[in-house]
Amino acid sequence: MKLSTRLLALVDRFAPPETVHAHCDIPCGVYDPEQARIEAESCVKIAQKYHESDDPLFRDRCVFVKEERAELAKHHISVLWSDNFKPEHLEQFPDLHDTFWRALKQCSNVKRSMDPAEGEKLLALIDEIDEMWKKSGGLEKTRLNGRPGN
Amino acid sequence: MKLSTRLLALVDRFAPPETVHAHCDIPCGVYDPEQARIEAESCVKIAQKYHESDDPLFRDRCVFVKEERAELAKHHISVLWSDNFKPEHLEQFPDLHDTFWRALKQCSNVKRSMDPAEGEKLLALIDEIDEMWKKSGGLEKTRLNGRPGN
Amino acid sequence: MKLSTRLLALVDRFAPPETVHAHCDIPCGVYDPEQARIEAESCVKIAQKYHESDDPLFRDRCVFVKEERAELAKHHISVLWSDNFKPEHLEQFPDLHDTFWRALKQCSNVKRSMDPAEGEKLLALIDEIDEMWKKSGGLEKTRLNGRPGN
Amino acid sequence: MKLSTRLLALVDRFAPPETVHAHCDIPCGVYDPEQARIEAESCVKIAQKYHESDDPLFRDRCVFVKEERAELAKHHISVLWSDNFKPEHLEQFPDLHDTFWRALKQCSNVKRSMDPAEGEKLLALIDEIDEMWKKSGGLEKTRLNGRPGN
Amino acid sequence: MKLSTRLLALVDRFAPPETVHAHCDIPCGVYDPEQARIEAESCVKIAQKYHESDDPLFRDRCVFVKEERAELAKHHISVLWSDNFKPEHLEQFPDLHDTFWRALKQCSNVKRSMDPAEGEKLLALIDEIDEMWKKSGGLEKTRLNGRPGN
Amino acid sequence: MKLSTRLLALVDRFAPPETVHAHCDIPCGVYDPEQARIEAESCVKIAQKYHESDDPLFRDRCVFVKEERAELAKHHISVLWSDNFKPEHLEQFPDLHDTFWRALKQCSNVKRSMDPAEGEKLLALIDEIDEMWKKSGGLEKTRLNGRPGN
Numbered sequence: 086m087k088l089s090t091r092l093l094a095l096v097d098r099f100a101p102p103e104t105v106h107a108h109c110d111i112p113c114g115v116y117d118p119e120q121a122r123i124e125a126e127s128c129v130k131i132a133q134k135y136h137e138s139d140d141p142l143f144r145d146r147c148v149f150v151k152e153e154r155a156e157l158a159k160h161h162i163s164v165l166w167s168d169n170f171k172p173e174h175l176e177q178f179p180d181l182h183d184t185f186w187r188a189l190k191q192c193s194n195v196k197r198s199m200d201p202a203e204g205e206k207l208l209a210l211i212d213e214i215d216e217m218w219k220k221s222g223g224l225e226k227t228r229l230n231g232r233p234g235n
Numbered sequence: 236m237k238l239s240t241r242l243l244a245l246v247d248r249f250a251p252p253e254t255v256h257a258h259c260d261i262p263c264g265v266y267d268p269e270q271a272r273i274e275a276e277s278c279v280k281i282a283q284k285y286h287e288s289d290d291p292l293f294r295d296r297c298v299f300v301k302e303e304r305a306e307l308a309k310h311h312i313s314v315l316w317s318d319n320f321k322p323e324h325l326e327q328f329p330d331l332h333d334t335f336w337r338a339l340k341q342c343s344n345v346k347r348s349m350d351p352a353e354g355e356k357l358l359a360l361i362d363e364i365d366e367m368w369k370k371s372g373g374l375e376k377t378r379l380n381g382r383p384g385n
Numbered sequence: 386m387k388l389s390t391r392l393l394a395l396v397d398r399f400a401p402p403e404t405v406h407a408h409c410d411i412p413c414g415v416y417d418p419e420q421a422r423i424e425a426e427s428c429v430k431i432a433q434k435y436h437e438s439d440d441p442l443f444r445d446r447c448v449f450v451k452e453e454r455a456e457l458a459k460h461h462i463s464v465l466w467s468d469n470f471k472p473e474h475l476e477q478f479p480d481l482h483d484t485f486w487r488a489l490k491q492c493s494n495v496k497r498s499m500d501p502a503e504g505e506k507l508l509a510l511i512d513e514i515d516e517m518w519k520k521s522g523g524l525e526k527t528r529l530n531g532r533p534g535n
Numbered sequence: 536m537k538l539s540t541r542l543l544a545l546v547d548r549f550a551p552p553e554t555v556h557a558h559c560d561i562p563c564g565v566y567d568p569e570q571a572r573i574e575a576e577s578c579v580k581i582a583q584k585y586h587e588s589d590d591p592l593f594r595d596r597c598v599f600v601k602e603e604r605a606e607l608a609k610h611h612i613s614v615l616w617s618d619n620f621k622p623e624h625l626e627q628f629p630d631l632h633d634t635f636w637r638a639l640k641q642c643s644n645v646k647r648s649m650d651p652a653e654g655e656k657l658l659a660l661i662d663e664i665d666e667m668w669k670k671s672g673g674l675e676k677t678r679l680n681g682r683p684g685n
Numbered sequence: 686m687k688l689s690t691r692l693l694a695l696v697d698r699f700a701p702p703e704t705v706h707a708h709c710d711i712p713c714g715v716y717d718p719e720q721a722r723i724e725a726e727s728c729v730k731i732a733q734k735y736h737e738s739d740d741p742l743f744r745d746r747c748v749f750v751k752e753e754r755a756e757l758a759k760h761h762i763s764v765l766w767s768d769n770f771k772p773e774h775l776e777q778f779p780d781l782h783d784t785f786w787r788a789l790k791q792c793s794n795v796k797r798s799m800d801p802a803e804g805e806k807l808l809a810l811i812d813e814i815d816e817m818w819k820k821s822g823g824l825e826k827t828r829l830n831g832r833p834g835n
Numbered sequence: 836m837k838l839s840t841r842l843l844a845l846v847d848r849f850a851p852p853e854t855v856h857a858h859c860d861i862p863c864g865v866y867d868p869e870q871a872r873i874e875a876e877s878c879v880k881i882a883q884k885y886h887e888s889d890d891p892l893f894r895d896r897c898v899f900v901k902e903e904r905a906e907l908a909k910h911h912i913s914v915l916w917s918d919n920f921k922p923e924h925l926e927q928f929p930d931l932h933d934t935f936w937r938a939l940k941q942c943s944n945v946k947r948s949m950d951p952a953e954g955e956k957l958l959a960l961i962d963e964i965d966e967m968w969k970k971s972g973g974l975e976k977t978r979l980n981g982r983p984g985n
Contacts (some may be wrong), residue, residue: 109300148749152261193860196860200863298599347593411593420573639763643712646710830941
């Protein structure tokens with residue numbers, strides 16, 4: 086890393102953190118891993134239905150619709166990583182970068198496979214992200230009324 | 236309505252309902268009004284932040300980012316209406332069409348205003364949709380593990 | 386429906402109607418069911434060509450391109466319903482909600498089938514929408530120069 | 536132009552023309568300049584409404600919504616040029632390339648101006664395209680039932 | 686061409702050229718055929734990998750992902766044609782319109798074939814466009830720091 | 836990190852690396868930071884032109900077009916991080932995660948500012964990414980013919 090970049094990075098780290106993060110980059114401040122989870126659940130269901138069906142048209146459609154859903158999950162996960170979490174979270178969550186990296190790579194695996202287990206692995210990684218999000222105060226800070234009770 | 240269309244409609248109403256609905260039109264069967272709610276909450280927050288700021292650049296950005304978020308809410312609501320709810324729900328929810336119509340029109344109002352109250356009205360309508368969704372068994376039928384506890 | 390929502394709805398119904406509807410939500414006021422019809426015609430043609438071909442690559446492409454076209458038809462129809470038609474049209478067209486609901490569900494059927502007849506059914510529903518649109522003054526109110534003569 | 540490319544071009548020009556053109560690149564074979572015209576009309580109306588309003592929020596929204604509509608017009612025009620018209624049309628319409636080039640550049644002008652006259656110029660160019668399209672048999676060859684009568 | 690349009694065209698040709706062209710239509714003034722080339726290279730690679738694999742799922746995915754990539758190439762090429770090149774370039778490059786037309790049509794061919802040779806033909810056409818772009822001063826005028834050295 | 840996830844991660848790390856990465860997730864294997872750089876250059880130019888102009892319409896357009904360009908840069912950078920780089924690169928580039936994180940956060944800063952210096956900072960970070968990409972053999976492994984000579 087060049088010295089100039091290091092200096093810029095230093096400045097960034099002492100800049101007021103409240104201006105650096107949000108799901109729409111205003112930042113509006115509303116984040117929830119639930120967006121990624123819904124798409125990942127869709128991937129699991131599509132993979133299951135694919136195996137329950139022997140209609141070639143249906144199976145063809147499953148392939149590209151699952152791809153779209155996994156791409157949406159990937160987008161939501163990337164936004165959480167870059168916008169919701171801040172440098173001060175790195176100490177609290179030393180696995181932060183690694184977890185998100187594996188989650189994004191798992192989205193790619195989900196695209197490439199019709200095994201529902203790949204979607205389940207993605208859901209497990211989103212659960213880890215969800216835990217970090219909640220521990221960082223995500224629910225209180227970003228959702229107006231909390232998550233709706235079941 | 237032409238006779239031919241009426242007949243087709245009749246046939247559709249007796250067709251097996253399980254093939255007619257899902258958030259990705261596979262149908263994968265995963266639905267949750269939470270997707271629309273997250274975007275609507277974003278609209279409320281953006282409108283609030285708009286009024287708290289006197290930076291013209293920030294305020295300009297709020298206008299078009301809110302518009303994008305309201306458009307996403309509109310899309311999610313439209314999919315719930317056309318894909319998740321079926322003819323047999325009409326008896327259970329006589330206000331079904333009207334509630335969704337007003338929710339979609341409210342998304343347009345949210346685009347056109349910087350008053351957070353417009354976003355709050357949208358949230359109230361999404362709450363009504365959420366109630367119908369839960370009463371129709373939406374949570375059990377469409378989400379793999381329920382909504383994550385708060 | 387909650388009382389509060391009922392009251393809001395009442396207010397909305399007496400608000401000046403000319404600000405509540407348009408294909409781009411400005412509202413620009415330009416609407417035409419022709420946008421949905423062009424996409425639906427595309428779906429019919431793709432389904433026909435699918436059956437005339439025995440090239441597996443071509444047939445594969447038909448599946449996902451038709452899906453995209455049906456999704457566009459669905460979007461155009463949803464916008465017409467929520468933005469172009471207003472509460473005062475409900476008396477004039479008691480089947481308004483039902484026709485649109487069936488049209489959107491028919492878009493989903495078009496996605497799921499390679500039978501051109503599904504696309505034809507969608508075209509018949511768009512024709513019904515077109516009639517309502519014209520009876521409500523759609524052509525005069527929303528198109529600058531009318532539809533171009535054949 | 537390299538010799539190799541010239542040769543490829545020659546081959547292309549003698550290839551069966553029916554595989555080279557369609558609005559969705561299947562090719563489905565459905566084309567209509569009406570798609571571009573609807574977006575261009577929207578641009579004219581937005582520019583008019585912009586001048587009739589003194590609400591800064593409304594005017595702000597007009598700017599980016601018009602930009603989106605002009606971009607859609609640009610896309611529809613580009614597809615007509617590359618997919619609907621074939622080498623044999625060049626003799627029939629010696630201005631083909633030039634007309635389309637000016638129409639696309641006019642879409643850019645529409646983005647950059649709030650003068651409704653820019654949108655009117657675009658409509659005039661779309662009318663020229665429409666004439667070529669009709670003279671080349673566009674209506675009969677590409678639309679299932681012609682354009683709906685006014 | 687109508688007289689009125691001819692006159693408008695004349696006016697356009699004498700308008701200051703610096704307002705007529707850019708990859709984002711601001712115009713920002715940044716253009717590079719490299720964007721189209723990267724997508725075209727992706728198409729070639731996908732077609733190659735398709736033939737090296739006998740996994741039906743992988744091959745299915747190749748079909749629609751290549752289609753998306755070819756569509757992106759088509760978009761980038763269309764923007765270069767309409768926005769980067771100006772009337773004064775027509776004398777310098779008499780094949781300008783024809784080369785771009787064939788490049789766009791070749792994108793459609795790439796969509797319709799799994800032969801890597803179709804992608805190679807597209808790359809050859811992009812090379813021709815690249816040469817015109819460089820001869821018109823594209824590198825100096827539009828890229829801040831030139832293309833990064835290999 | 837849960838034990839189960841750790842185990843899955845271990846398995847992933849010993850899986851054949853050639854299936855884990857590509858700009859379109861086939862994976863096609865074509866990557867180049869040039870895609871992000873072109874968008875970032877566009878952001879710099881738009882910010883410069885914004886300050887050179889006193890036309891309110893032009894300045895308004897600069898705000899949302901720059902936002903779109905920064906969003907594209909963000910997307911391209913995220914794909915490089917998740918798809919092009921593999922676990923074995925972490926030793927070679929210990930700053931890998933941090934550099935990408937700062938680059939993505941810098942895209943957000945570019946959206947929020949009209950200072951061209953923010954775009955320049957983003958370009959500096961893309962240069963760092965470019966160096967890692969080249970050192971990892973990116974040019975030889977992913978581009979068919981290298982980058983075109985200046």
